[in-house]
Amino acid sequence: MVNVSIIGATGYAGAELLSILHRHPQVKLVHITSESHTGKQIPELYPHLRGLCDMTLESLADLETIGKESDFIFIALPHGHAMDVGLQLEDFPVKIIDLGADYRFGDTSIYEQWYKVVHKHPNANRVYGLAEIYRSQIKDAKIIGNAGCFTTASILGLAPLVKHHLVDVNSIIVDAASGVSGAGRGLKLGNHFPELYDNFKAYSVACHRHTPEIEQALTDLGGEKVVMNFTPHLLPMTRGILATCYATLRENVSDDMVDAVFLKMYGGEKFIRLLGRDAYPETKFVRGSNYCDIGWHIDERTRRVIILSAIDNLVKGAAGHAIQNFNIAAGFDEDTALDVVPMYP
Amino acid sequence: MVNVSIIGATGYAGAELLSILHRHPQVKLVHITSESHTGKQIPELYPHLRGLCDMTLESLADLETIGKESDFIFIALPHGHAMDVGLQLEDFPVKIIDLGADYRFGDTSIYEQWYKVVHKHPNANRVYGLAEIYRSQIKDAKIIGNAGCFTTASILGLAPLVKHHLVDVNSIIVDAASGVSGAGRGLKLGNHFPELYDNFKAYSVACHRHTPEIEQALTDLGGEKVVMNFTPHLLPMTRGILATCYATLRENVSDDMVDAVFLKMYGGEKFIRLLGRDAYPETKFVRGSNYCDIGWHIDERTRRVIILSAIDNLVKGAAGHAIQNFNIAAGFDEDTALDVVPMYP
Amino acid sequence: MVNVSIIGATGYAGAELLSILHRHPQVKLVHITSESHTGKQIPELYPHLRGLCDMTLESLADLETIGKESDFIFIALPHGHAMDVGLQLEDFPVKIIDLGADYRFGDTSIYEQWYKVVHKHPNANRVYGLAEIYRSQIKDAKIIGNAGCFTTASILGLAPLVKHHLVDVNSIIVDAASGVSGAGRGLKLGNHFPELYDNFKAYSVACHRHTPEIEQALTDLGGEKVVMNFTPHLLPMTRGILATCYATLRENVSDDMVDAVFLKMYGGEKFIRLLGRDAYPETKFVRGSNYCDIGWHIDERTRRVIILSAIDNLVKGAAGHAIQNFNIAAGFDEDTALDVVPMYP
């Protein structure tokens, strides 16, 4: 058994961690924290967990005790807070999986530029937590900066083509849409039910913080600097992300070459389901699961390839991916607790 | 390992059976049938099951082989068809769990009156498949007539009060609402997305076929003939039933007596979560799970008790309940494959 | 032209007033107020009104000027605030239409008991603003206490039967459901999109403040004291209320008698559409309009009549009804600005 704690357990990602860890046979949950709800029991905040997780929320004031008693700590706090935790626990043997952005960037100046926060822990022993791409480094890192939701869908969709140099890296556009749970449990007018129902909009056009994260991974994969457009949209639904990715094929790239790189890169992956050329994923096909479903189309008229990539933003886009990374780091089967059938309809 | 088949595997209840049985450690699925999709593989119809259930659909033409090779058969056909199967397999050792209405009624004349079909198998060795109430008989019956969706929520909400004679059985009204998945996968204008979205309506007012089923169980429990009103509504959402049940308390019934009968009847039940007096369930608290959440309120002004009961119509209202009954009949732990965390948000 | 002001113009009811008054040919809007958004222009808060209503929000600090310059004032404030306005403007010739609860009750002690507020203006010259029932008094009152949303649907559904003594007034139950816009634009967790989407729940069971309002009107209509159950539910959609009303028929009441009282009472009403016996309204049939659609069913088994009544909660349930009352009081055709086709699908 591995001792696990969650810092910031009351947001949607925290609740999803609780749900998934509940079915993990080798995990013992030792501490869960919330500053705004210290002392409450989980079912007061999430009645669906009544009888399943009745733990009491603690403060993270005594972080050292949490650090000492845990083998792994998941952090599900807003960005800017995890680095305090990481710094304070630097010399403890505990491993950290941060679901926020603090540890996602190799070059912290990029983080500082996009997130407008000074990074306090730039020399952390960390890895970008996108399991299918950085699996071997994830095994050994002290801190895993779990990949973002839009970024996971976008990078997984584009990675084979960029890695194998089949597309012009200056041509990349990702147009994506997410269910509202991605915006968290905090109240704001834009996510008030009547405002969003029967409504659709773009936001953070060309300035969303997932942009540099996608660029970092694709630049790393292809060896050429990627600068791209990413446009997020908000869907009138709860869960799911669909990323529609565009890139111009390089000359002489055949359709079969495109198919081949997807198969080569993902043929053995448990959580990536390749639907193939001209077959398209729907967010509901992966709802509640850790799958990323991918399909693609090659447009002969424009010579662009269009890749469709779907995930559940709270699972493969957050808590599920974090537990996949945890399984890698802890030496468990990668799909332990994650072998869930998508909920349909 | 127990050999299991599903007759009629391509409706929503059939797909839910496939999903749940996929995680059942003691089940081997041997045959799945569909007359309209014979020869197709499941993922062609349900892409969310790609990689999880790749079985090919057969015809039920050779029912005897299916009967011989199965220990249990689930039937998820429209009413009127299961009794043909039950009749044909009467002398086979296989046990049958029918998710339709054919085997729900002790008095088949009531079935014939409400369903406008002649019953061909009136003397079947059968039991009404409401696990929490008929558990002991379910163990031994040849055929289990799995309880309906609205009926499960309604009966479970009212059973303690009726059984212990705390309410006037002539005063019972159930006003309930269901997500659209309860109407199945067959196309009809009323369930066409634009017609139902941002819409709410009642249907089958005072003539819904779940009425006699509720009356049968409550009459059986309380020993007095129950004639009641049941009004179903259609919700612009996918999954979930909430039954709001009204009954007038008999004289001298105290609030504590009401609380006590719920605790007495359901205190040890795995799948019933009592929220208590003045606490109310929401359908999303049970979504995707086999739970029935129950809360109640006593109105001193009118001396009515109002019981709120919530289930997922495809799980506790269909496939999950069927597998709970199967577990009872097969001798497994009742929650095998059903220990699922509700999906929230 | 009539000079009209709106106090509290930034909630959903206020915005709906702006929308409807925009098409009123005999209204000049002179003042609109908001304390939290003083100085802003309407499109900053409601971009859908860009180019249609570009007025600037004032404070109500100088209420006397507003009172002097207005022939009519609509108040769309939370309960407890309109009575201050009414009191202060008591001696001004302006007429007031309050969309809140302050002026709905003839007996202010009932208001005080259910709303937990001391009433400061108990002797106001006021009328309950349910147009189809109190039309003649509405013409001449100084203050119109516009009927609530659930109450309008419920009372209109039950009024003919109670007025003509066809039902037992002790048997009345109203089970109703509303879209979320009825809860207003203020943020709260229960109306946060992910919490409510694909979800359904009851709330304020047996203690909702619309209960005494329904009881008051029905008692007044039938001459017998009505004490009833009212259970509101929250629908995962934006607009629309459906009230499902139950009452036991008195002895010797025939089906035709039931039909006749509906026709008698509503045959000449512009905004009530009688669907007839065994025909049921859907909320979407009235969406965006001032209609109340009514259908009913008589259950011979239980001798209960079940009435279904549908309105748009922001129109006939709030702003539309208020403008209907305004038209009556100002001497305009009752449907001026209200002759809108429901938006379907």
Add this chain to the structure above:
Amino acid sequence: MVNVSIIGATGYAGAELLSILHRHPQVKLVHITSESHTGKQIPELYPHLRGLCDMTLESLADLETIGKESDFIFIALPHGHAMDVGLQLEDFPVKIIDLGADYRFGDTSIYEQWYKVVHKHPNANRVYGLAEIYRSQIKDAKIIGNAGCFTTASILGLAPLVKHHLVDVNSIIVDAASGVSGAGRGLKLGNHFPELYDNFKAYSVACHRHTPEIEQALTDLGGEKVVMNFTPHLLPMTRGILATCYATLRENVSDDMVDAVFLKMYGGEKFIRLLGRDAYPETKFVRGSNYCDIGWHIDERTRRVIILSAIDNLVKGAAGHAIQNFNIAAGFDEDTALDVVPMYP
């Protein structure tokens, strides 16, 4: 008064025509047809129109009479059928507004290639019915081929930039999403409520028939052949289209030049609301209205301009636009019957 008929009045676009024409003061509706519902009254199919449009549906068998008695005919039939009508009525003085694709293309070989139908009326006196661009020709044409839904949003978003040569026409990508009403009232599994709810998907990737329509208009406007990518998505909601359009700015194009061309082209348009640079439309801001709301952003990092354009697919994307064209052709104020406030929330 102008005599108007509708051929194919029972789809969603037909019903929307009925709704809007109901409030048109200079229109007399003389014939409405439906082959599948001949003899029925409109409220049987659309109960929301009860009391507003009680006309009886005729067959179009006697088209000549309809042609003789009408000044204008709207056709809302699936593609391939309007050209039969147009041909048969070629020598009648009646004017035709076709909401389908038959008369949208100047070069009918493009129609034949994308729609897989032989065009029977290639030499018709017709104009492409996009009012803001072809207003002067619309005045005089015999047949108006009303613009498509996705195309209206896309072309209006891109037109100023293409017309004034500010963007590279080879760089254009439109990623758009529509509510389900755009798919019509015909039943199909993909639009069955449970399949689509809480779901999002792309479809017809790089092969949607609105592609050549967008290309035709943009080529015409800019004088350079446009070949572009268009990807439609289906939203889990009823009404509304948002088009997110990408194009690379030519060298030396300043931000002010971009702003200027929008203002120049649309400054005087009644139905186009320019939100300006860095302000983004939402579909709900235009719901139920004939508005097209447009905002844009210039990304300095990639030198792409991203234009967001929102319409109601059934109004500006179909019936409203058709009536706008009708008003132009009949000499009425362009916004007659179209001065509707968007319905929010």
